[in-house]
């Protein structure tokens with residue numbers, strides 16, 4: 501593991517951030533840990549899904565992943581040399597409660613205890629995500645997020661984690677991207693548990709929010725200091741100005757953004773839900789008082805941003821409304837950008853990052869401070885003959901998005917931190933190991949870590965920021 505090669509020339513022009521701004525990197529349990537059946541861990545929905553033929557690219561699984569479970573000291577050392585203030589990782593619920601409820605597996609907690617202590621010893625403060633998609637399979641067998649009990653079990657699990665780590669962990673994130681759990685998992689079926697459903701997916705969205713609210717309460721009762729949720733909100737535009745496209749925009753805003761932001765920050769359900777889902781949004785999963793639980797005050801909002809969306813109207817065949825899924829809202833995505841795309845196929849449009857932040861700030865004036873909990877790009881990296889990874893496209897992506905972020909701060913948006921996705925190349929869900937998001941390369945045969953040029957660039961940006969802080 502070498503971090504001594506010269507920083508790329510792009511380091512000359514670093515965007516500037518306010519004093520006290522947090523820099524970090526992020527990962528998630530199933531994507532990096534491996535050790536899928538060690539120390540009492542139970543199976544998660546991602547174990548089941550990835551082991552089902554045809555679900556992930558090339559049949560990839562997280563059985564080994566980056567073997568972070570065993571190699572975490574090396575990864576913490578990478579973080580120390582990077583100089584980040586904070587590291588965002590997620591706790592695997594099936595390590596803590598193999599059956600999703602009931603007895604706590606102390607060995608599972610021991611792992612996160614060791615990781616937390618190592619981070620603190622390296623001068624890096626832990627930011628813990630409680631749920632980054634690896635639901636215990638036993639809970640899915642009882643209905644998963646479609647049922648209310650899962651929200652209650654999530655609070656029980658939260659209490660177990662905060663009881664062990666709460667004396668040392670400052671920042672807590674309840675859920676990561678509930679959009680993906682509810683809609684990619686229960687409506688599109690591209691993610692675990694691979695369901696294609698209508699009303700049950702909307703029930704899942706509601707129960708995720710409720711579980712978040714219960715977890716906030718549990719964290720507050722345990723004295724946690726900084727509590728938030730991470731959303732992947734989208735900057736969405738209509739492909740044209742025709743009324744049908746503007747209506748498509750409203751439906752897309754409801755599906756991607758307002759399902760989350762309205763209950764969390766405005767104390768109501770989205771106004772256009774009947775227009776978006778018709779009879780699917782029957783509200784059968786809601787109870788009086790839920791909005792109060794969901795809308796509990798937060799200390800920050802986590803935002804993950806990668807690319808913008810443009811949508812057009814695409815009337816869907818109503819032949820069998822009974823088969824309609826919750827993502828079938830008569831909208832098609834178009835790609836008018838004419839820019840470079842990452843290997844995920846996502847257009848690179850940094851200014852849309854500024855636009856999203858400013859729009860959010862204007863729409864919800866009482867919004868808590870924002871942390872960018874993920875931003876980064878998957879690129880076709882290669883290991884060069886000199887042993888380095890010259891990932892110039894990722895350096896440009898990060899630099900341009902950090903500039904866009906800095907512009908949003910200048911426009912008055914209260915953003916306090918930025919975490920690169922991701923520290924390591926890792927298991928990119930249904931896309932397997934094909935997509936490399938890391939600022940550190942992982943050789944999946946040897947598991948050797950190689951810091952890329954983007955790691956060196958980010959290290960220098962952080963160092964420049966620190967030097968500037970000291971001048972103040």
Ligand code: IFM
Pocket residue numbers: 528531677804874921928937
């Ligand atoms: O890898 C994912 C992560 O788990 C959640 N946010 C988006 C990333 C890139 O697709």
